[in-house]
Amino acid sequence: MKGKGTSDTVSVVDGDGNQCCWWWWLVHKGTTTTFLIVGLFALLVRAAVSLHPYSGFANPPKFGDYEAQRHWMEITINLPIQEWYRNSTSNDLSYWGLDYPPLTAYQSFIHGLFLRFVHPESVSLFTSRGHESYLGKLLMRWTVLSSDLLILFPAVLYFVIVRYGQPSRSRKSDIGWHIAMLLLNPCLILIDHGHFQYNCISLGFTIGAVAGVLSGKDLVACVLYCLALNHKQMSAYFAPAFFSHLLGKCLRRKHPLLEVSKLGFYVLGTFAAVWWPYLYSKDSILEVLSRLAPFERGIFEDYVANFWCASSIIFKWKRLFRSESLRILSLTATVITCLPSMIQQIKSPSNRGFLYGLLNCSFAFYLFSFQVHEKSILLPLLPASLLAMEEPFIFKWFMQFAMLSMFPLICRDGLVVPYFALLALFILIFDAPGQQRVKEGNYLYNYLGATTVRLVLFCYFILHIVYLTMNPPEKYPFLFEAIIMNVCFSQFVLVTLGCNIKQWVLNKPTKLEVDKKFI
Amino acid sequence: MGKQKLSSKGVQNSGCTKATLWWFYLVAACIKVLLFPSYRSTDFEVHRNWLAVTHSLPLSQWYFDETSPWTLDYPPFFAHFEHFLSMFAHLIDPKIVHLQEGLNYSANTVVYFQRGTVILSDLCLLYGVYRLTRNLDSRKQKLIWLSAIWSPMLFIVDHVHFQYNGFLIGILLISLSYLEEGRDLLGGFFFAVLLCLKHLFAVAAPVYFVYLLRHYCRGGIGRGFTRLLIMGGMVAAVFAAAFGPFFHLGQIQVIRRLFPFGRGLCHAYWAPNFWVFYIMSDKGLAFILRRLGFNVQTPTATFTAGLVGDSSPFSVLPQVTPLVTFMMVLLALSPCLLKAWKDPKPQMISRWVAYAYTCGFLFGWHVHEKASLHFVIPLAIVAVQTLEDAKHYFLLSIVSCYSLFPLLFEAQEYPIKVLLLLLHLILMWSGFSAQFPDGAETARAPTGHHTEKKVDQHKSNGGFVIGWIERMYLVGLVIVEIWGQFLHPLLLGDKLAFAPLMLISIYCALGIMYSWIWQLTFIVKSP
Numbered sequence A: 001m002k003g004k005g006t007s008d009t010v011s012v013v014d015g016d017g018n019q020c021c022w023w024w025w026l027v028h029k030g031t032t033t034t035f036l037i038v039g040l041f042a043l044l045v046r047a048a049v050s051l052h053p054y055s056g057f058a059n060p061p062k063f064g065d066y067e068a069q070r071h072w073m074e075i076t077i078n079l080p081i082q083e084w085y086r087n088s089t090s091n092d093l094s095y096w097g098l099d100y101p102p103l104t105a106y107q108s109f110i111h112g113l114f115l116r117f118v119h120p121e122s123v124s125l126f127t128s129r130g131h132e133s134y135l136g137k138l139l140m141r142w143t144v145l146s147s148d149l150l151i152l153f154p155a156v157l158y159f160v161i162v163r164y165g166q167p168s169r170s171r172k173s174d175i176g177w178h179i180a181m182l183l184l185n186p187c188l189i190l191i192d193h194g195h196f197q198y199n200c201i202s203l204g205f206t207i208g209a210v211a212g213v214l215s216g217k218d219l220v221a222c223v224l225y226c227l228a229l230n231h232k233q234m235s236a237y238f239a240p241a242f243f244s245h246l247l248g249k250c251l252r253r254k255h256p257l258l259e260v261s262k263l264g265f266y267v268l269g270t271f272a273a274v275w276w277p278y279l280y281s282k283d284s285i286l287e288v289l290s291r292l293a294p295f296e297r298g299i300f301e302d303y304v305a306n307f308w309c310a311s312s313i314i315f316k317w318k319r320l321f322r323s324e325s326l327r328i329l330s331l332t333a334t335v336i337t338c339l340p341s342m343i344q345q346i347k348s349p350s351n352r353g354f355l356y357g358l359l360n361c362s363f364a365f366y367l368f369s370f371q372v373h374e375k376s377i378l379l380p381l382l383p384a385s386l387l388a389m390e391e392p393f394i395f396k397w398f399m400q401f402a403m404l405s406m407f408p409l410i411c412r413d414g415l416v417v418p419y420f421a422l423l424a425l426f427i428l429i430f431d432a433p434g435q436q437r438v439k440e441g442n443y444l445y446n447y448l449g450a451t452t453v454r455l456v457l458f459c460y461f462i463l464h465i466v467y468l469t470m471n472p473p474e475k476y477p478f479l480f481e482a483i484i485m486n487v488c489f490s491q492f493v494l495v496t497l498g499c500n501i502k503q504w505v506l507n508k509p510t511k512l513e514v515d516k517k518f519i
Numbered sequence B: 001m002g003k004q005k006l007s008s009k010g011v012q013n014s015g016c017t018k019a020t021l022w023w024f025y026l027v028a029a030c031i032k033v034l035l036f037p038s039y040r041s042t043d044f045e046v047h048r049n050w051l052a053v054t055h056s057l058p059l060s061q062w063y064f065d066e067t068s069p070w071t072l073d074y075p076p077f078f079a080h081f082e083h084f085l086s087m088f089a090h091l092i093d094p095k096i097v098h099l100q101e102g103l104n105y106s107a108n109t110v111v112y113f114q115r116g117t118v119i120l121s122d123l124c125l126l127y128g129v130y131r132l133t134r135n136l137d138s139r140k141q142k143l144i145w146l147s148a149i150w151s152p153m154l155f156i157v158d159h160v161h162f163q164y165n166g167f168l169i170g171i172l173l174i175s176l177s178y179l180e181e182g183r184d185l186l187g188g189f190f191f192a193v194l195l196c197l198k199h200l201f202a203v204a205a206p207v208y209f210v211y212l213l214r215h216y217c218r219g220g221i222g223r224g225f226t227r228l229l230i231m232g233g234m235v236a237a238v239f240a241a242a243f244g245p246f247f248h249l250g251q252i253q254v255i256r257r258l259f260p261f262g263r264g265l266c267h268a269y270w271a272p273n274f275w276v277f278y279i280m281s282d283k284g285l286a287f288i289l290r291r292l293g294f295n296v297q298t299p300t301a302t303f304t305a306g307l308v309g310d311s312s313p314f315s316v317l318p319q320v321t322p323l324v325t326f327m328m329v330l331l332a333l334s335p336c337l338l339k340a341w342k343d344p345k346p347q348m349i350s351r352w353v354a355y356a357y358t359c360g361f362l363f364g365w366h367v368h369e370k371a372s373l374h375f376v377i378p379l380a381i382v383a384v385q386t387l388e389d390a391k392h393y394f395l396l397s398i399v400s401c402y403s404l405f406p407l408l409f410e411a412q413e414y415p416i417k418v419l420l421l422l423l424h425l426i427l428m429w430s431g432f433s434a435q436f437p438d439g440a441e442t443a444r445a446p447t448g449h450h451t452e453k454k455v456d457q458h459k460s461n462g463g464f465v466i467g468w469i470e471r472m473y474l475v476g477l478v479i480v481e482i483w484g485q486f487l488h489p490l491l492l493g494d495k496l497a498f499a500p501l502m503l504i505s506i507y508c509a510l511g512i513m514y515s516w517i518w519q520l521t522f523i524v525k526s527p
Helices: A001-013 A031-049 A065-078 A102-118 A134-166 A170-181 A188-194 A199-214 A219-230 A233-251 A256-278 A281-293 A309-312 A323-347 A351-368 A375-384 A392-413 A416-430 A443-446 A451-469 A478-504 B002-006 B009-034 B044-055 B076-092 B108-133 B138-148 B152-162 B165-181 B184-197 B197-217 B220-248 B254-258 B274-291 B324-341 B345-362 B370-382 B389-402 B413-433 B448-456 B470-489 B499-525
Strands: none
Touching: A031 A134, A031 A170, A031 A188, A031 A416, A031 B009, A065 A102, A065 A134, A065 A188, A065 B184, A102 A134, A102 A219, A102 A256, A134 A170, A134 A199, A134 B413, A170 A375, A170 A416, A170 B370, A188 A375, A188 A392, A188 A416, A188 B152, A199 A219, A199 A233, A199 A351, A199 A375, A219 A233, A219 A256, A233 A256, A233 A323, A233 A351, A233 A375, A256 A281, A256 B009, A256 B370, A309 A351, A323 A351, A323 A478, A323 B274, A351 A375, A375 A392, A375 A478, A392 A443, A392 A451, A392 A478, A416 B009, A443 A451, A451 A478, A451 B138, A478 B152, B009 B108, B009 B138, B009 B413, B044 B076, B044 B108, B044 B152, B044 B184, B076 B184, B076 B220, B108 B138, B108 B152, B108 B165, B108 B370, B138 B370, B138 B413, B152 B370, B152 B389, B152 B413, B165 B184, B165 B197, B165 B345, B165 B370, B184 B197, B184 B220, B197 B254, B197 B324, B197 B345, B197 B370, B220 B254, B274 B345, B274 B499, B324 B345, B324 B499, B345 B370, B345 B499, B370 B389, B389 B413, B389 B470, B470 B499
């Protein structure tokens, strides 16, 4: 009662225009209730998106990612664990063979059990290939919803609590806003609940790991990050940032070697636990590993807004070089672009620098590494959303172009309506009334200038309309895709350049503290 | 400091208020768009057929066409509304408005078009809410918007199940806002228009009649009579504009379509109202009497089917005819009418109208469960006035939202309806507890001072805390849901398949009865 009384007096004092007055119905009860409200809303949005079609819907013979995930459930619940990654008569690896690390397989196993319990036909061996039914779709959708609820949501709550601690009243609505930004990431919702994937699990573990680092619990962070890595090998985009930050931190302690070996022990332990069923022989480990490394595929797939794809309109990389040399080339480029932010973190590790480092390293991977999907944009998007409070303009800008870069994929999946609804919802919540966040005083914004920003945004919407309504010229059937990818690539480069510079400018804070000051 | 001064009340009021209101509407619209592919009831096809009927046939045939079983049974203005929409539908996809080929048409174009029109017609609700709340302080405004514009019931009924309630209730709210401002003629006009859009809103007509008679037509016999003539003339003009063309063609058919008294007392799924108890006690009595050895005839007709005829659906208790239900509604209304007659206060009109719809819902003939929207949304407008109001509204909105659950019976929408209800619950809880932090706050509310003082005495340390009876009731709601969804199919299988629905009806009827009694006491006690 006492707490309520004081909050009442405060609420009387602050005037009508104050932002907490706009959102007082949301933030009155404290962070957890705010999280609960935003979380329920985010779940509602996800449940609504899941009504829409998924990738490869009614599109035999290979269907799409939905069928891949369903097939993994079918394989994992019907075959012994040693055969999951092995080509055999009962496990045809050319038909959506498992190509994610063991944690994904375990997750498929658990979800498969659930599906078998409710609707056995949808996961029976062989006969269920290409299974599509009302109940099957529903159950599959619910497995994603529950994964989101069980992993991403708690991770976000953990992050927010660590990041903001006990907030002052005036910041409460900012926290509500940030929670909404994290949970209502339109790209993630579209890919997980529309297209059909389980990115929420690996990204959730990553957020947990970041929160662990921010709160100084490096060992927890290590374990969580290893879990993320073992769910999707793409999480390795974050590895340089984690590595350099933790190394930088250890070097500053009394016994650097001891600290590093402790972390190494935890990493190895987690890996050993996850890979346990495959550790009985070297062959079996290699068998799994060979499934994870996608080197037999090209340098990029479809149309991706990265360096290789964008520049391929001038240099035909695939024709000029052999696959092996391309591999080395892309690896070198990635490492070089990662280096600045890694060095900065080793030199002066800080929490904020770490978040920028995550963004810069994952961007380096997205732009230059081998075999990147358009969906991989979710990885750089994650640290950008963690930085939303510090870099609102960059976050919004990045999100818009990340959405655009997935637009061709979304069109193929028949998710245009949720695409626009989610984009609108994102912009509405980003620019929610009653906020005093300075959005325009940003360096990127200043660099571009107000006119350019408006012009680019205008082109942005025109591109959508053109892609939807016009047919490309016959000579260049992928003209629009190429334009979209080049526009996105140019913006991504701008964003990552800006963030790299920003990271280097922040060289002051060397103490490990939750930074309270922002723009 | 600068910020605070800049946004002090005078400057920010209208511009920011409108922007925020639009924000609420647009956020809701995004969710509504996401719900496009969700389940839709036959009402969707009903409305599509009306588009086709009004587009392809001349006015004289509208109420005669029987190509589809879903004949036009709304009043003429709604038909004109459909006619207006059909012009756009024709542009988008001519098949939508084709009388024969369009039957059960379910392409994306028709779904997106029709769902889109519902979202756009919600602008009417937006305007009504804006008119009613524009002079309130900004906190109350937002709370009202939260409950009215983000009403989970509207989502369920309009945007999943498919109807145009937001539009119609919007017109009711516009009418109420004019009455509250004292512009009775316009208030009466909009109510007359509403009646010509959907006649089910006529339940509140007695309240309107008494109120306008006493409030508008006052000031001596001469002036009062003139005003009565003006009002009467205006209402007559509206009705003439609606029904005139049809009567000119000599069609009484319109009336026959509008009042299908041939239908049963209850709708297919029993609306949670008084008759549920009546039916249950009849069944109970029949069972007991049979046990005691009396020869009780089992009724041949069911309550829900179209035919009542000669056979008696009740085995023990007296028959219920439309006239009986009509008299009961009037009887339940009478205290409210008396109050309106004695002291027609503009501040009370929303409550009185809401009360009228509650009575109509509880005692009316062939009531749909969806009709609970008619009083829940107007009550949302007054819910912020006192702490007691807030508590009552909190419970009522949850119960009536829950009573809509059987509308969406498919598994796909299950998480959506549950999440909508939970979100509403927690938003209301958080919002009301911010609005009423403790007893002192309530003293600032503008109306109903009498009740507040009582509240202050009883719950001086309270704030927004719901009592244990209400809490138990809400827990019971969860138990009813768990029983119906999981335990019943698990334990009893297919036996007594109707029991879970009946349980929901009975349990929600308790809550609505409580709300009715609460509203009645409030109205009777109000000074």
